[in-house]
Amino acid sequence: MKVIYTNEALALSLSNIKGDLGFVPTMGALHDGHISLIERSVSENKFTICSIFVNQKQFNNAEDFEKYPKTIDTDLAKLEQAKCDIVFVPTNEQIYPTNFKASYFELGNIENVLEGFYRPGHFQGVCIVVNRFLDLIKPNKLYLGRKDFQQCIVIQKMLALQKLDAKIELCIVNTKRNRYGLALSSRNLRLSEEAKRKSLILITCLENAKATLITNTTTDILKIQKESIKEIKQAGFESVDYFDFINEDFEVIKKNTESKRIIAILTAATIDAVRLIDNIEI
Numbered sequence: 352m353k354v355i356y357t358n359e360a361l362a363l364s365l366s367n368i369k370g371d372l373g374f375v376p377t378m379g380a381l382h383d384g385h386i387s388l389i390e391r392s393v394s395e396n397k398f399t400i401c402s403i404f405v406n407q408k409q410f411n412n413a414e415d416f417e418k419y420p421k422t423i424d425t426d427l428a429k430l431e432q433a434k435c436d437i438v439f440v441p442t443n444e445q446i447y448p449t450n451f452k453a454s455y456f457e458l459g460n461i462e463n464v465l466e467g468f469y470r471p472g473h474f475q476g477v478c479i480v481v482n483r484f485l486d487l488i489k490p491n492k493l494y495l496g497r498k499d500f501q502q503c504i505v506i507q508k509m510l511a512l513q514k515l516d517a518k519i520e521l522c523i524v525n526t527k528r529n530r531y532g533l534a535l536s537s538r539n540l541r542l543s544e545e546a547k548r549k550s551l552i553l554i555t556c557l558e559n560a561k562a563t564l565i566t567n568t569t570t571d572i573l574k575i576q577k578e579s580i581k582e583i584k585q586a587g588f589e590s591v592d593y594f595d596f597i598n599e600d601f602e603v604i605k606k607n608t609e610s611k612r613i614i615a616i617l618t619a620a621t622i623d624a625v626r627l628i629d630n631i632e633i
């Protein structure tokens with residue numbers, strides 16, 4: 352496995368590659384969820400490249416950025432074991448040189464709802480960095496986790512907006528959970544064992560809401576939403592930003608009469624000052 356720190360070394364290394372290239376962007380503090388993306392890429396491509404870069408542009412909260420866990424040595428060991436071919440660990444200057452001009456992406460309403468609403472500018476930051484990496488790496492396939500469901504839809508839209516020379520296939524990988532059902536996240540490192548146990552309420556409420564939705568044709572969506580938020584708070588969460596139902600146009604459902612197909616339920620909530628997100632597909 353090659354570990355690369357500069358754009359020049361990256362270009363040189365990529366010039367020797369003949370065959371399909373899969374790309375997994377990450378911010379490090381790797382866990383089995385990230386590794387499942389690497390494994391999928393390794394199984395579908397001749398070469399796999401992973402980036403580790405904590406992108407300040409996608410953090411709207413300076414403290415969250417400062418506190419982001421950094422575990423580079425164990426990250427590299429995990430990637431090596433997963434048979435990743437190249438790891439790109441650029442500095443901020445490599446990704447955003449002084450002459451770098453950030454594009455603006457016309458994402459429409461998707462960047463104003465849910466994560467977009469609670470983290471203003473977040474999705475522009477995500478698009479800027481992913482676009483920059485795609486430009487430097489030019490992979491055949493891009494691997495993202497369903498854990499960040501809205502991010503997958505945003506990047507799908509960004510790819511559709513771009514006039515790329517070569518088409519990049521977006522591959523979405525299912526959320527990896529611990530044995531009790533908690534979605535793996537780098538932020539879980541900041542949770543006590545008790546908070547992790549309490550956090551299971553998120554997937555429990557998502558699963559219950561989905562079950563009610565698919566077994567009952569006259570479901571009161573707003574009632575499920577209200578009761579789920581109440582249950583999450585009762586389990587020990589300080590706040591619940593949202594527990595929302597999304598239709599096929601990624602619109603948040605605000606009333607019980609919805610003619611469009613419901614595709615997912617998404618939630619974000621804070622426990623012990625750690626903000627967690629999770630979702631379930633319908």
Ligand code: AMP
Pocket residue numbers: 376377378379383384385387388494495496497498499524525526527528534535536537
């Ligand atoms: P991050 O380092 O948090 O930016 O995540 C890098 C990639 O890993 C993103 O595409 C995430 O959606 C994905 N990812 C994070 N957690 C999980 C998980 N539990 N299961 C699957 N993919 C994940």
